[in-house]
Amino acid sequence: MAQYMFYHRDPRRIQPLVDCVVDAFRSLDYNAEIAFDAVKVAALYRAFYESLGRKFVVWADEAVEQSWAEISSEHDDVRLPP
Numbered sequence: 001m002a003q004y005m006f007y008h009r010d011p012r013r014i015q016p017l018v019d020c021v022v023d024a025f026r027s028l029d030y031n032a033e034i035a036f037d038a039v040k041v042a043a044l045y046r047a048f049y050e051s052l053g054r055k056f057v058v059w060a061d062e063a064v065e066q067s068w069a070e071i072s073s074e075h076d077d078v079r080l081p082p
Helices: 002-006 011-026 035-069
Strands: none
Touching: 002 011, 002 035, 011 035
8 A cells, every 4th residue: 555655656746745754764763672663664665665766766875874774683574675
């Protein structure tokens, strides 16, 4: 369902949703007490960047920097978006 919300959409037309997803990713704690908290945000962010395709370039550098800094996680379930 998340991919459907972003599929072939201009991010400017769904700005409140984009802001919410990006803010959630920025404040993501990869080593939270419950792995599900990190997984649900990472999965939503993955749907966001997969659906936007080349329109995601604006956020790409920031996403790589944050993900690279947190490449290791205490939880085996938390996988960074490829």
